[in-house]
Each structure stands twice: as structure tokens, then as C-alpha cells.
Amino acid sequence: MNEAPDQGAEIHVCAVEETIEIIGGKWKCQILHTLQDGTKRFGDLRREIPDVTQRILTRKLRELEDHGVVHRKVYAEVPPRTEYSLTPLGQSLGPVLDALENWAIKSRLSATKAQQ
Amino acid sequence: MNEAPDQGAEIHVCAVEETIEIIGGKWKCQILHTLQDGTKRFGDLRREIPDVTQRILTRKLRELEDHGVVHRKVYAEVPPRTEYSLTPLGQSLGPVLDALENWAIKSRLSATKAQQ
DNA sequence: CTGAATCCAATGCGATACTG
């Protein structure tokens, strides 16, 4: 719809929402987790995250790239080759993702206790 | 539709997504932040988060309650009174939200530097 | 091999009006 040219700057009431917009959405945290192992080609990611379609994987990678957490390097070759890796900013997400994961585990325990 | 009786347990590939499902979504982090001050009535929340409609605020509070991070206490009075507060689990979200917020701030700085 | 184009279904958010 030819929206306004706000260079990726969405309106967020609190900073927390900005981070969630970047790492939220289906597949995003899986992609990030996979890339924490190191640089991967597009086909590698497809193999390691088998349930995502090409289209969606491409789109999610593009979103992560637009937000500066993933770097995309295209080699002008035939057949084409593209390598994805975390930027320094993307690597700095590690502790944040760990915090979210650890809280989820704690949350599960609380839910279990509540059912007893 | 009569889907399977999975008691609110969504299918998530990684734990991170579970946490994001709980605190993600519009207004959620604002509501949590407001409740960190202490117990609030429904009308208090409406006043402190003026841009959310009644309907949405009710729904978001219900979601937070269903996930065990917010407690809802209804007083059988006329006029009705309902008090919302954080559960212990909800209070334990504090550091997680802080991590998300701090990363957002760091992310902004990176973006600024990249434009220069 | 990587990725774009088209089309579609499900969900999320919200405006508005009504109720005990």
C-alpha cells in the first residue's frame, strides 16, 4: 500500500516492544539460534529448520537483516550462494534470548505446581 | 471445530517463543509495567494507558491472567470493583523485561552509528 | 541454489454499541 517512508522506525510505546518486534514472530528465534553456531548458507538453514517454507524463511531473514541483527553476503556466482551470519548486534542478543528461555522454563514449573 | 483438548498449551518450537507469546502483543508490556507499581483497578489501568480501548484492555488482561502472570480479584459489589495485580510469576518477569528494554536501547545506538 | 510473485486463510487489533 505504499506506506510512509519511515525508515523502519515503527511507533512503539515502550522499548520492550521494539525488541519483541525484532525477535518475535514465528521462526525468528529458531533462525537466530541456528546462526549462533556460525555462518550458514540458505540451504543449510532450510535443512536445519525443515518446517519453514522457502518464502517465509527468506522473508524472516530479510526482516532480521533489516533490523541489523543478521548479515547477508551474496556471492555473484553460478550457482548462486548466499551466506547468513549474526552481526555483532545479533550476537549481543544471546543473553536476552537466554533470559526469555529461562523464564519460560520457570513458568512451566509454576504451571505444573498450580495444577496439583 | 472441536480441536484437541490441549489445555492452553500451544505448540512452540523453542521456549523463547513461549515467553514472547505471553509478554508479546500490543499493550502487554505496558500493562505489566503499570502493574509493577502495585495493585490497580480496571479504571486505573484505563487512565494510565489511555490509548487502549476497553475491549482490548479486558482481553489483554484476560490473556495475562490465563498465562498466570496477572491476578484478577473481583469484588461482588455494586458498583462492581475489580483489582488487578502481578502474581509472583508476573513479578519475576521484571528482569526479563529489563533485558529486553536495555537491548532495545543498545540497538538504537547501533542504528545511529550505522547511519553516520 | 536462492528467491520473487500471486493468492489465500487465520489471527490480531480496534470502533462502536450495549449490559448488570
Added chain:
DNA sequence: CAGTATCGCATTGGATTCAG
């Protein structure tokens, strides 16, 4: 005061097909 009911729009995720 604290909700619920109805309705509509926008966004998201996905299936499928085509292309360099």
C-alpha cells in the same frame, strides 16, 4: 464500573508457482 457482542480492517503465516 467493568465488562460483553458484533462487526470490520490490517497484518501475518503459508501453499504454490515461476525465475535468474
